[in-house]
Amino acid sequence: MTLRHGALLAAVIATSAAAPAPLWADTPALTVYTYNSFVSEWGPGPALQKEFEQTCGCKIEWVGLEDGAALLSRLKLEGEQTDADVVLGIDTNLTAETKATGLVLPHAVDLSAVKLPIAWDDADFVPYDYGYFAFVYDSQALPKPPQSLAELAGAGDAPKLIYMDPRTSTPGLGLLLWVKQALGDEAAGAWKNIAQKTLTVTKGWSEGYGLFLKGEAPLVLSYTTSPAYHQMMEDTDRYKALNFAEGNYLQVEVAARLKTSDQPDLAQKFLAFLVSRPAQEKIPTTNWMYPVIDLGDALPEAFRKLPVPAKTLLMPQDKVAANRGAWIDEWLNSAGQ
Amino acid sequence: MIGAAPRADALGADALGGGVALLLAALVGAALLMLFAQAGEAQIAALLGGAYLRSILRFTLIQAVLSTLLSVAFGVLVARAFARERDFPGRRALLGLMSLPIVLPSLVAVFGIIAIYGQNGWLARALGAAGVEARPDIYGLGGVVLAHVFFNLPLAVRLLLPGWHSIPVETWRLSAQLGMSGWAVFRLIEWPMLRRYLPHAAATIFMLCVGSFAIVLALGGGPGAATFEVAVFEAIRFEFDPPKAAILALGGLALNLVCLALAQGAVGDAVIGTGWRMRGQDWARRAPAARLSDGLLIGAAALLLIAPVAATLVDGVTGLASAALNWTLVARATLISIGLALPAALLTLLLALPMVLAEAGARSARPMRAALLRGALVLPIAVSPMALGLGCFLILRLTLEGLPRAVTGIVLLNAVMIVPFAAAILRPAVERARARHDHLCRALGITGWARWRLIEWPVLRPSIGTALAMAAAMALGDLIGIGLFGDANLRNLTLLLYDQLGAYRMGGAAVIAALLMLLIFALYQAIERLVSGRVAP
Numbered sequence: 086m087t088l089r090h091g092a093l094l095a096a097v098i099a100t101s102a103a104a105p106a107p108l109w110a111d112t113p114a115l116t117v118y119t120y121n122s123f124v125s126e127w128g129p130g131p132a133l134q135k136e137f138e139q140t141c142g143c144k145i146e147w148v149g150l151e152d153g154a155a156l157l158s159r160l161k162l163e164g165e166q167t168d169a170d171v172v173l174g175i176d177t178n179l180t181a182e183t184k185a186t187g188l189v190l191p192h193a194v195d196l197s198a199v200k201l202p203i204a205w206d207d208a209d210f211v212p213y214d215y216g217y218f219a220f221v222y223d224s225q226a227l228p229k230p231p232q233s234l235a236e237l238a239g240a241g242d243a244p245k246l247i248y249m250d251p252r253t254s255t256p257g258l259g260l261l262l263w264v265k266q267a268l269g270d271e272a273a274g275a276w277k278n279i280a281q282k283t284l285t286v287t288k289g290w291s292e293g294y295g296l297f298l299k300g301e302a303p304l305v306l307s308y309t310t311s312p313a314y315h316q317m318m319e320d321t322d323r324y325k326a327l328n329f330a331e332g333n334y335l336q337v338e339v340a341a342r343l344k345t346s347d348q349p350d351l352a353q354k355f356l357a358f359l360v361s362r363p364a365q366e367k368i369p370t371t372n373w374m375y376p377v378i379d380l381g382d383a384l385p386e387a388f389r390k391l392p393v394p395a396k397t398l399l400m401p402q403d404k405v406a407a408n409r410g411a412w413i414d415e416w417l418n419s420a421g422q
Numbered sequence: 423m424i425g426a427a428p429r430a431d432a433l434g435a436d437a438l439g440g441g442v443a444l445l446l447a448a449l450v451g452a453a454l455l456m457l458f459a460q461a462g463e464a465q466i467a468a469l470l471g472g473a474y475l476r477s478i479l480r481f482t483l484i485q486a487v488l489s490t491l492l493s494v495a496f497g498v499l500v501a502r503a504f505a506r507e508r509d510f511p512g513r514r515a516l517l518g519l520m521s522l523p524i525v526l527p528s529l530v531a532v533f534g535i536i537a538i539y540g541q542n543g544w545l546a547r548a549l550g551a552a553g554v555e556a557r558p559d560i561y562g563l564g565g566v567v568l569a570h571v572f573f574n575l576p577l578a579v580r581l582l583l584p585g586w587h588s589i590p591v592e593t594w595r596l597s598a599q600l601g602m603s604g605w606a607v608f609r610l611i612e613w614p615m616l617r618r619y620l621p622h623a624a625a626t627i628f629m630l631c632v633g634s635f636a637i638v639l640a641l642g643g644g645p646g647a648a649t650f651e652v653a654v655f656e657a658i659r660f661e662f663d664p665p666k667a668a669i670l671a672l673g674g675l676a677l678n679l680v681c682l683a684l685a686q687g688a689v690g691d692a693v694i695g696t697g698w699r700m701r702g703q704d705w706a707r708r709a710p711a712a713r714l715s716d717g718l719l720i721g722a723a724a725l726l727l728i729a730p731v732a733a734t735l736v737d738g739v740t741g742l743a744s745a746a747l748n749w750t751l752v753a754r755a756t757l758i759s760i761g762l763a764l765p766a767a768l769l770t771l772l773l774a775l776p777m778v779l780a781e782a783g784a785r786s787a788r789p790m791r792a793a794l795l796r797g798a799l800v801l802p803i804a805v806s807p808m809a810l811g812l813g814c815f816l817i818l819r820l821t822l823e824g825l826p827r828a829v830t831g832i833v834l835l836n837a838v839m840i841v842p843f844a845a846a847i848l849r850p851a852v853e854r855a856r857a858r859h860d861h862l863c864r865a866l867g868i869t870g871w872a873r874w875r876l877i878e879w880p881v882l883r884p885s886i887g888t889a890l891a892m893a894a895a896m897a898l899g900d901l902i903g904i905g906l907f908g909d910a911n912l913r914n915l916t917l918l919l920y921d922q923l924g925a926y927r928m929g930g931a932a933v934i935a936a937l938l939m940l941l942i943f944a945l946y947q948a949i950e951r952l953v954s955g956r957v958a959p
Binding site: 122124125126127128130146148149150151154155157158161162163168174182201222245250252253260280283284285286287288290291292295296297298300301302311314315318319373409410414416417420421 | 456459460461474477514529532533536537540541635636639640641643644645646648652653655656658659660661662664676711744748751812815816820823848905908909911917918921922924925926927928931
C-alpha cells in the first residue's frame with residue numbers, strides 16, 4: 086500500500102510541476118454517499134478527507150444519509166442517474182441487495198493485507214471496518230450478566246434489555262439474524278422469552294444506547310467495541326460487552342464504486358486508500374470499530390484488550406435476502422404479542 | 423354598483439386561495455405518484471388482507487384515539503382555565519411554553535420524558551428516596567399516550583383558547599345578569615362554541631398521533647407497539663418498495679380523511695361572536711373554589727409541560743462538563759438552522775393565509791368549497807411524513823441538484839408540513855375579522871389592498887405573528903428535511919444532535935438538546951413580539 090501511495094504522490098507532484106494548475110482549474114470531485122455519523126465532526130470522514138485530498142488532486146464531496154439502509158434505498162431510487170461515485174457504509178447484510186442494483190463496479194483493489202474474522206474474496210465490495218454485535222451491560226447495575234444467548238433468552242423477566250427494531254435499524258436486523266443462526270428453530274420460543282425482558286425496542290441504535298446510558302436498562306444491543314469508547318474517552322470500564330457462548334454476529338462495513346461514475350480510477354484510488362494504513366489508523370477511535378488490517382501496536386490498547394468472541398456468526402447473503410420478511414414475521418408473532 | 427366591486431374582490435381572494443390549495447394538493451398527489459412510479463412489487467390485496475397490517479392498524483387507532491381523547495379533554499379544561507385567569511404572573515410565558523413540545527425533535531422529547539418518568543428518572547429516584555418500592559413503568563401504551571399528551575395537550579390549549587376569546591363580552595354580561603349557573607354557562611355558551619372548535623382540534627391531534635413514529639417505538643415497549651408510519655418506513659428503507667409505501671400512505675390518508683369527515687360533520691354552527699373581547703369581564707370576582715380549580719388545572723398542565731423541559735435543561739448544563747464541543751461548528755449549525763427556518767416560516771404563511779382567507783370567505787355561501795379548502799389545509803399532516811418527504815425529494819430531483827436542491831427541498835418540505843398548524847392559528851382570527859368587518863367593508867366599498875391594509879392587517883397581525891413564530895420554531899427542529907435533502911455542507915442543530923448521539927457523545931448531545939430548546943423558545947418569542955406588535959391572545 087505504501088508503495089502504491091508513494092507512486093501516486095510522485096505522480097501528483099510530477100504533474101503539478103510540469104503544468105502548475107491555475108487556481109480556477111477544475112479539480113475533479115469525488116462524490117461519496119455515506120451515513121451521517123461517518124462524516125460528522127467525530128467520525129472518520131474529516132480526517133480521511135484531509136489525508137486523501139493531500140495526494141489525489143481531487144475534492145471529496147460527501148453526501149450524508151441516515152444509515153446504511155438509507156444509502157442503499159437512495160441508490161435504488163436514483164439508479165443510473167445517481168451522482169455517487171462511491172458508496173460507503175453498506176453492511177454485510179445489505180451487500181447482496183446492493184449488488185442486485187447492477188450499479189456496482191468491481192473494485193480492483195488489492196485486498197491481500199485485509200485481515201477479517203472471515204475470508205474475504207468479494208470482487209465488488211471493499212471492507213473498511215468491522216465489529217461484532219453484542220449486548221453491552223452496565224457492570225454496576227448487573228453484576229452477573231447472561232453468558233449465552235440461550236441464557237439471555239431463558240425464562241423470567243429480568244434483567245431488562247433494550248434492542249433495536251429489525252424493521253428500522255441495522256443492529257436490530259443483526260440481532261434477528263444472530264438469534265436465527267444461533268438458535269434455529271428455537272428462535273420463536275427465544276423471542277417469546279426475550280419479550281418478557283424487553284424494556285423497549287427503539288427505532289435506531291442512538292435512541293437505544295442513549296436510553297441505556299441514562300440508566301433505563303442494564304443491557305443494550307450494541308457492539309463488542311463499544312466499551313473501548315468508554316475506556317478511552319471517559320476513562321471508565323463500567324460498561325462491558327458480552328461474548329456469548331454461541332458466538333457473536335459479525336458486521337463488516339463496506340464501500341464500493343459505481344458503474345455510472347465518470348471517474349472510476351479516482352474511485353478505485355479512494356477504495357484502495359480506505360484499506361491503506363493511514364486511513365485504517367483513523368478508524369478505531371472515530372468509528373469505534375475494528376480496522377480491517379493488522380495495525381500492530383498502532384491499534385489503541387483499549388481495542389487490543391477487548392475480549393474477542395470465540396465464534397463468529399454470519400449468514401450467507403442470499404439466505405438473508407430470501408428470508409428477511411419471514412423471520413421478521415416470526416419475530417413479530419413471537420415478541421409482539 | 424356597490425355590490426360589483428366587493429364581488430370582484432372576493433373573487434380575486436377566492437381564486438388566490440383556491441389556486442394555492444390546488445397547488446398544495448397537486449404537490450401531495452405528485453409526491454405519492456412519484457413513489458408509485460418507482461420499481462416495487464407491492465401487492466395491494468396481500469397487503470390489505472395481511473394480519474400484520476391489521477394489528478398495526480389496531481395499535482395505531484387505539485393509541486391515537488386514547489391520546490386524542492386525553493389531550494382534548496384535558497385541553498378543554500386547561501384552555502378554559504387560561505381563558506378565565508387572564509392576568510396571573512407568568513401567564514404569557516406559560517402560553518409561550520405551550521408552543522414548545524409540538525416543535526421539539528422527537529428524540530429530545532423522549533429523553534426529556536424519560537428523565538422524569540423513566541426507570542432512573544426524577545420520579546423513580548424521588549420514590550426511592552421516600553422509601554417507596556414501586557417504580558413508574560412508562561414503557562407500553564401508557565408511555566406512548568403520556569408522550570402524546572405531552573406533545574398535544576399544549577396544542578389543544580392553543581387551538582381551543584381562541585374559542586373562548588370568540589365569545590363576545592355581551593354574552594358573558596348577559597349570563598351574569600341572568601345569574602346562570604356554571605353548568606348552564608357551559609351548556610348554553612361554551613358547548614356551542616366548543617362544537618365549532620373542538621372537532622378540528624381533535625382531528626388535528628388524531629392525525630399527528632397516527633403519523634407519530636419514533637416516539638411510539640421508543641416508549642412502546644415492544645414490537646406490538648408500532649404505528650402505520652413504521653410500516654411506511656420499513657417499506658422505504660429495508661424493503662426498497664416505494665409503491666408499497668405509497669399504498670400504505672394512502673391507507674393512512676384514508677383513515678385520516680374519515681376522521682376529518684367525522685370532525686366536519688360534528689362541527690356545530692355556532693355564530694361567531696361579533697362583539698368585542700371579554701376584556702371587561704371580571705373573572706376575578708368568581709367564587710374562590712372555581713379559581714382554585716383553575717389554578718390547579720393550570721398548575722398541573724404546567725408541571726406536565728415544564729418538568730421534561732427543565733430536565734432537558736438540567737441535563738444540558740450537566741453535559742457541559744463532558745461535552746468537548748466545537749463551538750464554531752455549533753454556531754454554524756445554529757445559523758444554518760435559523761437560515762432555513764425563517765424562509766420556511768415565511769413560505770408557510772404565504773401558503774396558509776390565502777387559503778384561510780378564501781375558506782372564511784366561502785364559509786357561509788359555499789360550504790362545500792370551504793370544506794375542500796379546509797381539507798387541503800390539513801392534507802400535509804394527513805399524509806405520511808416519510809412518504810411525502812420522499813416524494814418531494816423525487817420531484818425536486820428532476821430539476822435541481824446539489825446545494826440549491828438541498829435548500830429548496832428543506833424549506834419547501836418544512837413549509838408544507840407546517841401549513842396545517844399555521845392555518846389553525848390564523849383561522850379564528852380571520853373568521854372573527856370577517857364576522858366583524860365584512861358588512862361594513864362591503865357597505866363602504868373598501869376592497870383589495872385598502873381593505874387589507876386598513877382592516878385585515880391590524881386585526882390579523884397578532885395571529886400572523888403567532889403563526890410565523892410557531893412555523894419558524896417548528897422548522898428549527900427539522901429532521902426529516904435535512905435527513906432527506908441534506909448534504910455534508912448543510913448540517914443543522916438537529917443533525918448535530920444526532921451526530922453526537924451516533925458517536926456515543928451523550929454529554930454533547932444533551933448540551934445541543936438544551937441549546938436547541940432555548941433557541942426554539944427564544945426565536946418563537948422574538949418573532950411573536952416583533953410581528954404581533956403587542957401581546958397576542
